């Protein structure tokens with residue numbers, strides 16, 4: 292008997308989570324994503340593994356979900372999580388009563404808390420303001436969205452799913468009032484670059500279609516004349532060049548703008564804002580938003596005022612509230628998620644939408660949605676995603692045993708090794724010699740080559756897998772070295788195109804911060820590439836007789852050196 296089939300639209304956390312869940316239950320899954328995995332909000336968020344503390348006063352349902360999933364993700368995806376701990380810091384102007392409400396709210400939501408004095412806080416986080424009053428400690432952490440999404444996709448594939456990136460859904464196929472599939476247009480772009488037939492359209496049929504298109508879910512609904520009223524709300528994040536704080540720092544005041552710093556790898560990410568936009572793909576990115584972040588955050592951590600920013604980026608929340616709720620401010624809209632059964636709701640069987648929620652609750656969203664779809668398909672297999680670790684996730688002790696063997700004792704090396712999970716042994720012995728290719732992030736040739744194996748010439752994917760070019764120099768010193776690792780497997784033209792693409796991607800996020808030292812650094816990077824490497828006047832376009840150099844260095848008397 293053939294398996295029941297589903298199509299999942301969207302390759303963000305929610306979509307890959309659903310694909311994994313359904314595939315593990317024996318459903319035949321095809322996931323279609325218009326860009327690469329994490330193309331949408333999941334690749335443009337703050338990177339915070341919420342404890343739920345942020346929502347403990349006003350949105351306790353979301354807070355409880357966050358805490359439950361925080362615990363589960365630490366179990367099943369330890370290699371994507373860094374448990375930094377978090378603080379809700381009370382500044383002199385912040386209300387005592389709110390501090391108490393936060394504390395009680397956390398306790399009500401089963402979030403472990405501890406109150407710390409100003410002295411204790413400053414001992415842990417010396418760069419915070421000496422004026423602070425006290426803080427509540429909670430189990431917030433940092434999470435790597437890229438690796439988590441890829442790990443879910445790999446798990447789905449291991450259970451038989453077909454993952455189609457660069458396949459845009461251009462229409463829902465509706466027959467007799469029922470959604471029976473999707474029409475996709477295949478494109479090319481970043482990713483492992485083995486995409487079928489660019490420019491072709493394909494009709495894919497399935498027993499059920501899941502709309503997990505995040506901020507774009509309304510556009511998908513509209514393809515079957517359905518109203519899915521997603522409210523896209525943009526937020527900016529700015530990356531600092533060093534990790535000024537070691538824990539997630541939240542301001543202890545009612546939820547608002549510019550009140551969280553998340554340490555991430557060697558950097559710290561400031562965020563964020565919350566402003567409704569019309570189009571999730573096209574909205575203004577303004578320098579004033581970045582200035583505002585730095586100004587506000589400096590009240591809590593004065594060191595940020597003079598620190599150097601690396602780059603800024605914006606994401607768009609897929610907010611949703613049931614019709615008629617009528618909340619005025621986007622930051623007050625619930626972070627809860629909703630599974631919309633279009634059969635019950637709109638008399639259109641064959642389609643389910645899942646929308647809202649947080650990155651940290653993606654697995655629970657996926658479980659609820661998969662339960663619903665399985666109910667429709669008559670599949671009664673239980674969800675197993677909370678129990679089975681994701682690929683590469685291992686007991687931390689197993690990793691640390693190998694520390695001595697590899698002499699990997701620096702925090703950078705430790706993170707590199709954690710990142711590789713159970714594959715570290717094979718990967719790290721995969722290149723000899725194995726020099727460091729990216730100095731800022733301490734990434735070696737072996738790790739770069741390993742990433743190239745799955746990413747091909749997509750150096751942005753290599754970057755996401757390894758962090759190469761994500762440090763202080765933002766690719767100034769290493770992007771050409773990464774491109775050099777593509778050769779000889781790929782020809783010169785492909786390597787040059789890949790270098791240009793990576794370099795432009797790094798530049799994209801720096802444009803918003805071109806003042807002071809950031810301008811100096813950007814100019815230096817440009818000078819390195821334009822003049823030292825002559826990339827603004829490429830030597831391959833000029834006729835140079837390179838072969839005449841091969842015989843050895845010319846000497847003064849017109850003879851040749853012996854080449855030593």
Ligand SMILES: Cc1cc2nc3c(=O)[nH]c(=O)nc-3n(C[C@H](O)[C@H](O)[C@H](O)COP(=O)(O)OP(=O)(O)OC[C@H]3O[C@@H](n4cnc5c(N)ncnc54)[C@H](O)[C@@H]3O)c2cc1C
Pocket residue numbers: 300301302303304305306323324325326328329330331332333334335336337338339340341458459460461503504505506507524525526527528563564605606607608609647648649650651652
């Ligand atoms: C500024 C900001 C900061 C945030 N910080 C945090 C945080 O720290 N912690 C946390 O837990 N959550 C955070 N969130 C929320 C979290 O990022 C989102 O809730 C989550 O990433 C949404 O995932 P998703 O899979 O539902 O949507 P997405 O990741 O957007 O995935 C939807 C996918 O659908 C694809 N798609 C759209 N249209 C089509 C089409 N026609 N055909 C094919 N594919 C299509 C898109 O390309 C996209 O990849 C933040 C959000 C924002 C905006």
